[in-house]
Amino acid sequence: MARPRPGQLPTFDRRSALKVLLAGAGLAAVPGLAACGSGGSTGGASSNTVTFGSNGSDAKPKQAYQAVLDAFAKQSGGLTAKVNTQDHQAFQQNINSYLQGTPDDVFTWFAGYRMQFFANKKLLSPIDDVWDKIGANFPQAVKDLSKNPADGHYYFVPIYNYPWGVFYRKSLFQAKGYEVPKTFDDLINLAKKMQGDGLSPFVQGFGGGESWMLLGTFDYLNMRTNGYQFHMDLMHGKESWTDPKVKSAMDSWKRMLPYYQAGASSKKWEDASAALVNKTGGMMVIGMFVGQSFTNQSDYEDLDFFAFPEINSQYGTDAVEAPMDGFLLSKNPKNPDGAKKLLEYLGTAEAENTYLSIDASNLAVNEKADTSKYGTLQQKAVKFVADAKQLSQFGDRDSDPGFIQNVVEPAFAQFVQSPNNSDSLLTQIQSQKSQYFQS
Structure with a gap:
């Protein structure tokens, strides 16, 4: 899942080629x-x-x-x-x-x-x-x-x-006396504690063309704030990106940004996850594939996750992101x-x-398939998915790929760098949506 490089105004050399192709204009020379x-x-x-x-x-x-x-x-x-x-x-x-x-x-x-x-x-x-x-x-x-x-x-x-959740090290939480947050306010308060302890609360990497990593956080914020159906309708072009509901989800995201890992815009997720491995970072919103970074078995066995916390009690934590x-x-x-x-x-x-x-x-x-050899993390993930009331596939899998890659991801990358521009970025997304979805 390659994406435009964040941290600057996006360059659309490859994405422009993809957009033309998606519009049916024929093949282009793509590296x-x-x-x-x-x-x-x-x-x-x-x-x-x-x-x-x-x-x-x-x-x-x-x-x-x-x-x-x-x-x-x-x-x-x-x-x-x-x-x-x-x-x-x-x-x-x-x-x-x-x-x-x-x-x-x-x-x-x-x-x-x-x-x-x-x-x-x-x-x-x-x-x-x-x-x-x-x-x-x-x-x-x-x-x-x-x-x-x-x-x-x-x-x-x-x-x-594989489900997405908020991954962390059990031993770090135990040593610091951290508790798994149940609500979004709890999550932000935990992030403040971690920052005070000298940790990077939210491990994040969306550089090197990996701005797709930001979609997981937005998906959960939107589903927790506005529910699964609104999120899917937004992904399918049926809802407006300037709707106050979307702005509310983005406002919650703004609350997370002061606690993001330094240099996130220049790190790939593999590089960023090292902070989770070495315990200099506290939490990471990511899929189970983060386990690939844990090459030491004892470290892997120390890996755990929790559901992205509740924002709106009407929706709780019913929806789970589980791409297939x-x-x-x-x-x-x-x-x-x-x-x-x-x-x-x-x-x-x-x-x-x-x-x-x-x-x-x-x-x-x-x-x-034989699941008898599943470890603790896999067993927990199986129950996590089975207990979900709704399953999403991930932002760029639940929507038009050209729209997400060419429009949404560059806007999210800019948002993380300049959160005060969120309203104009949402307007920009909405204005370009008609190129991909019929009204």
Whole structure:
């Protein structure tokens, strides 16, 4: 999920290209596409090879995907999967051009609106026949997120999901006598205490093109202030960004900003999370993937999280952000039969078990997957998701990707740097919304 660099007026060289592409103006020369395209066009020519485009460029996901593909090759009767791993940010940034060029047969992507958007653009192949074979493995909620409501076809095979929360170190809270906050006022009071103790209360990194990290905080603030349905309607272009309800959510965000980690605008989340690992930071609003930063097992076992606290008692903490990742089939795969065999395998409990045995920062969505080896954090996360009354997929997955990436994220990055400009930034977002949503 790559985003424009915050901390300055956004430069739209790549984003402008994406915006043009999303508007259907054809392909543009976007850096990094050659690598993606070549991976799909060369390997896919063989009937014994399926090409697999992956955004899992971090160490654990890369290792986990390779283990899954190796396991597939052993039981596939001669098929092998050739992985084409791209930088995680670049993959997301170039996805539209990638799909209109020569994409890999199967590739990693996301459920919800992000999948539906490309299905509606006719850039994906439906996989109803795959779901005929794997459907019994998944609950109805997962099936619903794997289908495009516009045409009723399945396009997505899931592998895991992961909730977002406020992550912290149990031993730090115990040593300092901190209590898990129940309300937003409690959260701000805790941040004040942490700052007084010389800590960075809110660990945050949204630099290096990662302003997408800011979406998680806004999503929770908006859902806690205005409820899940208002948030989803806002994401779908049905509500106004200048509505006083949105301004109220932004006002709460302003209360958090004095407690943000220094230099957040120049750090990637991986760099920022070091403060959580070494206990110089107190809390981090992030997904379970933060566990990838905890390379020492005892440190990982000390990691915990709590629900983003209540703001409006009418909505409490009912809504939980729990994005789901998985796989799609490109529009014209070079090896369609082999690609569908790979997707069928990816929809098995064996594939999920293999992946999660290496990358434990996620949760299985296959009902037949083995959860007996889940650690304390995973067990808590399972209950956290199961107890939620509503599940969101994350800001840029619940809305038009061009709108979020080109308009909302740059505005949020500017807001964090200059919070007093929030009203004008919301007006700016609203004025550009019509380019992406029909009124």
